[in-house]
Amino acid sequence: MAKLRVGLLFGGCSGEHEVSIASARAIASALTTPPNGDRYDLLPVYIQKEGCWQAGRLAQQVLETGVALSDSDPAAAIHRWQFPSAIAEVEVWFPVLHGPNGEDGTVQGLLRLMQVPFVGSGVLASAMGMDKLAMKMAFAHAGLPQVQYLAVSRGEVWSNPCVFPQLCDRIETTLGYPCFVKPANLGSSVGISKVRTRGQLEAALDAAASYDRRLIVEAGVVAREVECAILGNDTPRASVVGEITYQSDFYDYETKYTLGRADLVIPAKLPTEIAETVQTMAIQAFKAIDGAGLARVDCFYIEASGAVLINEINTLPGFTATSMYPQLWQHSGLEFSELVHQLVQLALAGS
Known part of the structure; x- marks a missing residue:
């Protein structure tokens, strides 16, 4: 049986460029080792920070080294947004572009115009998932409790x-x-x-x-920060609930990306009814923005009152082997390689 050509799109024009490379390396490994290696043919496509698309040797180099390509590299001097010819062979896209210009509906709109299926949410859900004000309005319309x-x-x-x-x-x-x-x-x-x-x-x-x-x-609220992973299209399902703990004043950029600054507790030590409430609200939040494929939903659990408040949804969460999203599914019985496989199949089913 012929392998399916998967275009792994990573890098991007955002401050989360290096995070995207780390996520792409983990996904590439999962797609190229058995049993996925027998199902899929991987084409890495790397977007430099200034917008140049690279495939072939240069994209593979970034995947292997984990080091972003220098914009001054003479070998990378092509016109911005000039697509490599190899992308015409892509049968399904796996975008791993975090932050602006990657998970805000911009690239999703481009992929939609290409008329090729892609992993994750479409234009509307991606834009709402990035825009905190639009997101909160959607949550309010769905009747989900939030902080003021x-x-x-x-x-x-x-x-x-x-x-x-x-x-x-x-x-x-x-x-x-x-x-x-x-x-x-x-x-x-x-x-x-x-x-x-x-x-x-x-x-x-x-x-x-x-x-x-x-x-x-x-x-501000005095609360525990708990998270739930969502997987699916029209009938999404929720993972076990995890918790982020840290010693800093809040979960800022430095705490998030500095090794040892934060700990993930999976599953979170919560009363059963609270965990179920988080899972139910996570699915409701996913449906409220018309999500597809995957998302991570973050909530506040206020122990003093027993209240659960929706915080935000991330339609393209970090995807390294140690990131919260894949770890939540691993603790729910779904290994990393199978998770990646199911996401590709959901993209095909939703096209």
Whole structure:
């Protein structure tokens, strides 16, 4: 039987370029070793940070070394967005592009135009999964409980001296301290600040506005951070629930990507009814944005009251062997290589 040609799309024009390479290396290994090696023919396609697409030797080099290709490399000097001819042979895409320009609907729209099936959510769900404000509106419409939040525009932050203080007054009155200031459209905790004072709030708003024109400010809660993995299309299923523990003030970029700064507890030590609530809410969140293929849903469990609040959904979570998403499925009885196989089959089924 002929092998299916899988295009592994990785790298990308975002601050999560190196994370994408790490995820792609793990997926490439799973696709090229038995039994998947007998099912699939892998074509790695690497997008450089400035947008050049590479296939063949250069893409394979990045996969093997784990080192991003230098934009000044003479061998990589092709026109931006000029596609390698080999991509015409791709029968199904496996995009592993984290962050803006990768999981926000942009690349998904391009792949849709190619009329080739691809792993993961489509344009709408990807865009909503990246945009925290659109996501929260979808969750609210689905009746999912959330932390209190306010939407803020860059225009309000970078405004005249009369408007900005009024904005800060409104945040203090409505949400209080501590609260979190976030760009609406960035992943991996980039640009996020936890603030406790007026001075910190003003600085955090200014910093977040430098990343995005739309911001979100959320009330802080004393809660455990628990996560659930989703797999499927029209009938998604939920994994066991895991928990992230850390010693830092919050789960910021440095904590997330520095070895030893955070621990994953799988399965999380939760009452059975709480774990089931998290799983149910995770599936509801996935359906609320019209997700497909995979997602990781993050929730807050407030032990003092027993409440579970939806935090956010990630439609293309980290995918190394030690990342939360594949580990949740491993503890649910689904090994990494079989998980990757099922995702490719879900892409074909949903096309």
